[in-house]
Amino acid sequence: MAAQTRMTPDEKREALFAAWMSTEGKPFASPEVAQTYQRRVQRIKDILQRKKPDQVPSMLLIGAFMAEYAGISQADIMYDYVKGPEAVLKFHQDFQPEYQVVLTYPGRAYDRVGYTLYRWPGSAIPSQALPPHISFQMVEGEYMSANEYDALIADPDGFCLRVFIPRVCKALEGFQLLPTFYTVTEMPFLTFLLGVSGAPPVQQAFQAFLEAVQLTGECLAAYGRATDQLVTQYGIPSFFGGFTKAPFDFLGDTLRGTRGVMLDLHRWPTKVLAAVERLTPIAIQMGLQASALGQHPIVFIPLHKGADGFMSREQFLKFYWPTLKATILGLIEGGAVPFLFVEGSYDERLDLIAESGLPAGTTMWLFDRTDMQNVKKFFGSWACFGGNVPGALFYAGTPQEMEDYVRGLVETVGQDGGFFLAPGIVLDHARPENIHTFLRAARAYGKY
Amino acid sequence: MSKEVLIQALADMREEEAVGLARQMVESGADPLDILDATRAAMDIVGQRYEKGEYFLPELLLAGEMLSQISEMVKPLLAKTQAAKREGKVLIGTVAGDIHDIGKNIVVFMLDANGFEVLDLGVDVPVQKFVEAVKEFQPQVVGLSGFLTLAFDAMKETIQALDAAGLRDKVKVMIGGGSVDEHVRAYTGADAWGRDAMAAVNLAKQWIGG
Missing domain, CATH: 3.20.20.210 (TIM Barrel)
Structure with missing residues (x-):
């Protein structure tokens, strides 16, 4: 280092x-x-x-075409970690592009944190779900109001953690209650941080976060096997x-x-x-x-x-x-x-x-x-x-x-x-x- | 006098001054149609500056904001007199499968500000809903918006459905948004495509007059 x-x-x-x-x-x-x-x-x-x-x-930057070409749905790309990586392999095997650009979208992890900034096919929130053949789309909106500029400017990371994340990740609303992590600077203050984090909404938020991490890991591992194979079998760099x-x-x-x-x-x-x-x-x-x-x-x-x-x-x-x-x-x-x-x-x-x-x-x-x-x-x-x-x-x-x-x-x-x-x-x-x-x-x- | 000042304040993006002036005019009993005339004249200037490349999205959006604040003030008075004259009807919406609306909303605002009666069907509009709305609303122009490439097929299907319903020759169809270009126009069977909100206004004017 x-x-x-x-x-x-x-x-x-x-x-x-x-x-x-x-x-x-x-x-x-x-x-x-x-x-x-x-x-x-x-x-x-x-x-x-x-x-x-x-x-x-x-x-090539490939979006929805990856699934479309393989004959699977856009929901499959986000939820089926057998079919999705197969679609990635099929596209690259058939077209032999010189480079790969494969992004991964772990639908179940997004569901677990209750992400509402995007709509996508297969979403666990029925009102948010798009039809299976339609690719994910961002939902335009004012997620931060004009009178919150000072809060953002004073502490951008804190604003993100305690205000923005709870707004766009419904299962992480408990983060609103988190004290500043500078409580770690003194032992008795640390007690305060850990104590407050014991409140049920905070615990639930951390639980949801941890489960989303695990669900993401499964998705990344499955797609990673496919993208590694593209490197070693075909010499296609990421x-x-x-x-x-x-x-x-x-x-x-x-x-x-x-x-x-x-x-x-x-x-x-x-x-x-x-x-x-x-x-x-x-x-x-x-x-x-x-x-x-x-x-x-x-x-x-x-x-x-x-x-x-x-x-x-x-x-x-x-x-x-x-x-x-x-x-x-x-x-x-x-x-x-x-x-x-x-x-x-x-x-x-x-x-x-x-x-x-x-x-x-x-x-x-x-x-x-x-x-x-x-x-x-x-x-x-x-x-x-x-x-x-x-x-x-x-x-x-x-x-x-x-x-x-x-x-x-x-x-x-x-x-x-x-x-x-x-x-x-x-x-x-x-x-x-x-x-x-x-x-x-x-x-x-x-x-x- | 104050009408001229209002026009300039609106056209020059002086929001507080423009809205305050309009409020004063309303409170002092000015003819509401005079105020609307002023906003209309200001929007003409805004449109011209946009076409000349002096104004961009911030100015179009702020013009829309000022206009809606003033309309709110004037509306209660207007009901007693008469509605502003309309140039023609435009039906508009973002096609099935696409939920983008920023571009479409700006087109709606600019058409409205230029005197067209606009019916906005919103986003992700099913093909059949467009067909029904053409029958009921009887527009001269249909605007199909879409940001995603999947919108190209939805545009094509919408236009085919208008054809199948015997409505295609009763309306002119314009498309826009995202990577829409002449290729896409030919593919979808639309009459014209436009890159921005003023292109939509100019097409509507060309087809309807006004």
């Missing part, structure tokens, strides 16, 4: 890449599979540094090591909600700024912790409320970007590679970001609808980028259109390296032949 803190950010990132690429503890089926695996990790390392690998890597969000999105997505946070920009701008600043170290820590645990550098950051159309350039520069930039720099400092998923478009942001002085060769950007010529113009000299194959093309396009689109991207914005191919969205619905065509075209036209 002491040795690690003395490492420079570049050395830390090297070490995380080395751990990701390492064959140790990965019983590969053959030396060829191990080579495939390492070559794929190397390509990411190359494009991060704006180099040309042997070929353009391609990656793409992400961690995740976090822009501080503004922590506030806007599920605390204040879209409507609330947007009104706040006019009504209480200074509170919004103070809140996002307080959330920044938490955003950094969330990303670094997962990355360190998984010994994997890439940290996934989906970007939401700062997109074109959501706010003006001035508002972006004032409310959204400074703390996102601080988060990005904090992750880089910790050796991680921020992977920013720009949902919607950033045509009105590219120049602002390019001018903000992020270090070259340290970030990856996945674009959705942003004009890729502009991306190349503003990001080409310092960042790795990709994406932009339209979700609608996977769903409603022809294989010929798909092939032309992939070829066009490689030839017009990917020709100098630092580039990867990917859809601009998470694929929920797609024609299988279009996914095959996407991957085939990436291999055919992506050779350098």
Whole structure:
């Protein structure tokens, strides 16, 4: 640990890449599979540094399609830990993508904590349950009221534990009663903490939490066997090591909600700024912790409320970007590679970001609808980028259109390296032949 | 005089001033239709600034907030006089299986602010409910909203159901939300698609007039 803190950010990132690429503890089926695996990790390392690998890597973010393709329901993915992992295996066996992005959703654990922030198929709360073939969806709402800004700013972790969690996890309501954990600093105070925690609602909350932990463990183990197999049998590296969000999105997505946070920009701008600043170290820590645990550098950051159309350039520069930039720099400092998923478009942001002085060769950007010529113009000299194959093309396009689109991207914005191919969205619905065509075209036209 | 000031305060997002001014006007016995005229004129400016890229979601949402606060004040007085003139009818909803409503709500507000009579069926609206509502409400325009890609199929099914019920040629159908684009429009059989709330307003104006 002491040795690690003395490492420079570049050395830390090297070490995380080395751990990701390492064959140790990965019983590969053959030396060829191990080579495939390492070559794929190397390509990411190359494009991060704006180099040309042997070929353009391609990656897929798969959502509801995983179950749909296997012929199981979206509820099965969350509740059936035999069928779910089989669907993961089937998808990767049939399509042979170069990387895997498998997220796990332990439905029974979410049920056990009484999570109400999302609705999903199979939910134990009948009024919350969606039909089996419909994928989970977030429930927009104002989960934190405007007059709670001061409480959030004063103690973000305490606010989360005692106010937000009881609001969105019905079985954890007892956490409202928890004293501060600083009671641990004196023996008699500790007695107070443990004594108060003896109240039935607190005990029930801890009980529910513990059971949810166990239910999650079962789910993770079952899916982990499948994802490990993808590594060792097919040499398919896992793409992400961690995740976090822009501080503004922590506030806007599920605390204040879209409507609330947007009104706040006019009504209480200074509170919004103070809140996002307080959330920044938490955003950094969330990303670094997962990355360190998984010994994997890439940290996934989906970007939401700062997109074109959501706010003006001035508002972006004032409310959204400074703390996102601080988060990005904090992750880089910790050796991680921020992977920013720009949902919607950033045509009105590219120049602002390019001018903000992020270090070259340290970030990856996945674009959705942003004009890729502009991306190349503003990001080409310092960042790795990709994406932009339209979700609608996977769903409603022809294989010929798909092939032309992939070829066009490689030839017009990917020709100098630092580039990867990917859809601009998470694929929920797609024609299988279009996914095959996407991957085939990436291999055919992506050779350098 | 105060009407002009109200228009400017609303258009410039000065919430306290605008709402206070409207309250003063109500209390001093101003014609409620005058106040509504002012909000209408202010919303025109807001719409123009949105189209020009000067205003974004925070301003649209705040405009909606100010408008609803003022409507609440004016409504009790208005019942005695007459309802504001409406340009035409738009039926709208988020299609079956999708529960996203932020984008749809902004479209509803902008259509309403631009003088259209809007019936909002809410989220996760079954195909048959759209068909029934078209029969009863008799809109000129139907707006189908959806954020998820699964909404594409629900949009297509909704439009097919309108066709099967013999209603397709009586309405224009516009779609929007998420990754909707020209591919999706062609796939679903809608008449047009739009990227934002002003696109919806412009389509409705183009189809209905006003």
